[in-house]
Amino acid sequence: MTDEIIIAGFGGQGVLSMGKILAYAALENDMEVTWMPSYGPEQRGGTANVTVILSDEAISSPVLDTYDTAVILNQQSLDKFESKVKPGGVLIYDPYGIHHAPTRTDIKVVPVEAMEATIETGQAKSYNMILLGALLKMRPDVPVEAVVRGLKKALPERHHHLIPANEAAIRKGMELVK
Amino acid sequence: MKDDIKLMKGNEAIAHAAIRYGADGYFGYPITPQSEVLETLEALMPWETTGMVVLQAESEVASINMVYGGAASGKAVMTSSSSPGVSLMQEGISYLAASELPALIVNVMRGGPGLGTIHPSQSDYFQATKGGGHGDYHLIVLAPSTVQEMADFVGLGFDLAFKYRTPAMILADGIVGQMMEKVVLPPQRPRRTDEEVRRQCPWAVNGREGGRKRNVVTSLELDSAMMEKNNERFQRTYREIEKNEVRYEAKYTEDADYLIVAFGSIARICLKAIEEARKEGIKIGLIRPITLWPFPYEAIREAARNVKGILCVEINAGQMIEDVRLAVSDSVPVTHFGRMGGIVPNPQEVLDSLRKDFINPNPQK
Numbered sequence: 001m002t003d004e005i006i007i008a009g010f011g012g013q014g015v016l017s018m019g020k021i022l023a024y025a026a027l028e029n030d031m032e033v034t035w036m037p038s039y040g041p042e043q044r045g046g047t048a049n050v051t052v053i054l055s056d057e058a059i060s061s062p063v064l065d066t067y068d069t070a071v072i073l074n075q076q077s078l079d080k081f082e083s084k085v086k087p088g089g090v091l092i093y094d095p096y097g098i099h100h101a102p103t104r105t106d107i108k109v110v111p112v113e114a115m116e117a118t119i120e121t122g123q124a125k126s127y128n129m130i131l132l133g134a135l136l137k138m139r140p141d142v143p144v145e146a147v148v149r150g151l152k153k154a155l156p157e158r159h160h161h162l163i164p165a166n167e168a169a170i171r172k173g174m175e176l177v178k
Numbered sequence: 179m180k181d182d183i184k185l186m187k188g189n190e191a192i193a194h195a196a197i198r199y200g201a202d203g204y205f206g207y208p209i210t211p212q213s214e215v216l217e218t219l220e221a222l223m224p225w226e227t228t229g230m231v232v233l234q235a236e237s238e239v240a241s242i243n244m245v246y247g248g249a250a251s252g253k254a255v256m257t258s259s260s261s262p263g264v265s266l267m268q269e270g271i272s273y274l275a276a277s278e279l280p281a282l283i284v285n286v287m288r289g290g291p292g293l294g295t296i297h298p299s300q301s302d303y304f305q306a307t308k309g310g311g312h313g314d315y316h317l318i319v320l321a322p323s324t325v326q327e328m329a330d331f332v333g334l335g336f337d338l339a340f341k342y343r344t345p346a347m348i349l350a351d352g353i354v355g356q357m358m359e360k361v362v363l364p365p366q367r368p369r370r371t372d373e374e375v376r377r378q379c380p381w382a383v384n385g386r387e388g389g390r391k392r393n394v395v396t397s398l399e400l401d402s403a404m405m406e407k408n409n410e411r412f413q414r415t416y417r418e419i420e421k422n423e424v425r426y427e428a429k430y431t432e433d434a435d436y437l438i439v440a441f442g443s444i445a446r447i448c449l450k451a452i453e454e455a456r457k458e459g460i461k462i463g464l465i466r467p468i469t470l471w472p473f474p475y476e477a478i479r480e481a482a483r484n485v486k487g488i489l490c491v492e493i494n495a496g497q498m499i500e501d502v503r504l505a506v507s508d509s510v511p512v513t514h515f516g517r518m519g520g521i522v523p524n525p526q527e528v529l530d531s532l533r534k535d536f537i538n539p540n541p542q543k
Contacts, residue, residue: 033359035357035359061447061525062446063522063525064524065526065527
């Protein structure tokens with residue numbers, strides 16, 4: 001099993017940390033993993049993306065031109081990455097703020113109303129975890145239990161009390177996938 | 179065992195490995211994409227555990243001269259920076275080489291020239307392997323392609339630097355510095371005691387004991403005849419290093435029709451391209467030089483014997499290709515593919531380039 005994933009959106013939406021939590025979950029699940037960020041001033045706005053590769057085998061290139069799975073959080077990223085999803089792949093996106101929805105028919109397009117769900121619960125910081133839940137539903141690469149263990153490693157101890165809220169957001173995201 | 183496997187960035191791995199090696203000091207100045215080296219060292223606070231000194235200097239020039247001072251006293255000291263910062267250090271690096279001082283310098287390359295970009299590049303190959311500073315000298319240059327090698331080459335770099343009394347460089351780039359993957363860190367070693375330092379470095383200036391002869395560490399020699407003798411000694415050391423320390427990795431070379439030569443993180447991108455090509459029956463081999471100096475001329479010559487062409491893939495305008503051409507002379511065509519300014523080639527581009535150069539040079543319209 002190899003899943004080549006791109007997660008892309010605005011800086012500050014939790015793109016890099018979603019990838020990081022997924023990477024730690026893979027580590028917990030004894031898989032091979034690479035996490036390659038678009039590093040730089042994106043953290044203060046602009047688009048940010050991260051390539052995460054999960055595999056049972058050794059991973060060669062951490063940099064890719066096509067992906068099995070895309071998680072897209074804004075229009076710019078959708079414009080950039082829709083064409084880069086391999087035929088038969090999965091494109092998860094949040095329709096919030098999207099003016100031109102994906103048009104491809106040779107991939108599975110999965111809209112997830114994550115922003116709407118976040119507004120409902122009032123927990124803005126769990127936004128990326130809802131999308132991670134949707135990703136795990138579509139691509140059960142790692143069990144949710146491994147993600148929770150991964151959260152413990154990815155988050156500093158002072159934030160560990162937020163892990164149950166994160167787990168709830170992940171499960172909410174899984175439910176949002178129809 | 180499982181607990182020993184960590185997930186971290188290459189830059190973080192360098193910091194952890196330096197402490198675990200028992201390094202005595204780190205002097206540096208922040209610059210993207212390697213600031214996590216200094217940041218991680220400051221967070222780990224090794225001065226409270228191993229006694230390692232970590233200092234943010236006022237500039238790269240100050241950093242390298244602090245390294246010179248520490249190295250002259252026999253201490254295992256290092257610095258790290260990225261391309262523009264390493265340019266600032268070149269005078270100090272030449273002085274280290276001329277004074278025959280062991281030290282470790284890490285360059286996590288970014289796109290240049292000038293202040294350039296913060297994104298990955300390999301355009302300091304010439305600077306690292308052909309001098310950089312003035313005078314006839316070489317650095318031992320190690321090119322990591324994984325986070326594991328980022329960790330491992332800290333110890334290797336220090337060991338080689340002390341073995342040959344010459345500075346060593348880890349020439350990494352923004353990809354392997356910024357990416358996270360699994361790594362097993364080396365075990366924690368104690369720092370050498372003063373007694374051990376004296377025994378290992380009888381040349382060091384760390385206080386005369388027992389009325390021993392005065393040690394002088396300098397790169398200055400006004401008597402040209404003596405300076406030529408010094409140079410001859412340096413060159414003898416370089417020949418020794420060339421004989422003993424060439425390192426490279428060869429993959430899929432046995433049955434290859436074409437050869438890719440690539441170092442550092444781009445070698446991994448090439449490996450993906452090679453694996454994709456093999457599915458289509460195109461047999462490409464890979465030579466990844468691990469020591470960029472000394473360069474694996476012989477290994478490339480050997481691997482090139484039965485191939486129809488060599489593609490040199492670098493994240494630059496074509497630098498290592500000159501060494502590859504030296505290795506094979508005119509026996510086989512050698513071409514280059516690279517991107518510049520911080521743009522990283524992807525596996526498909528590598529494959530397209532090899533096809534265009536060697537397999538299908540004149541596609542039928």
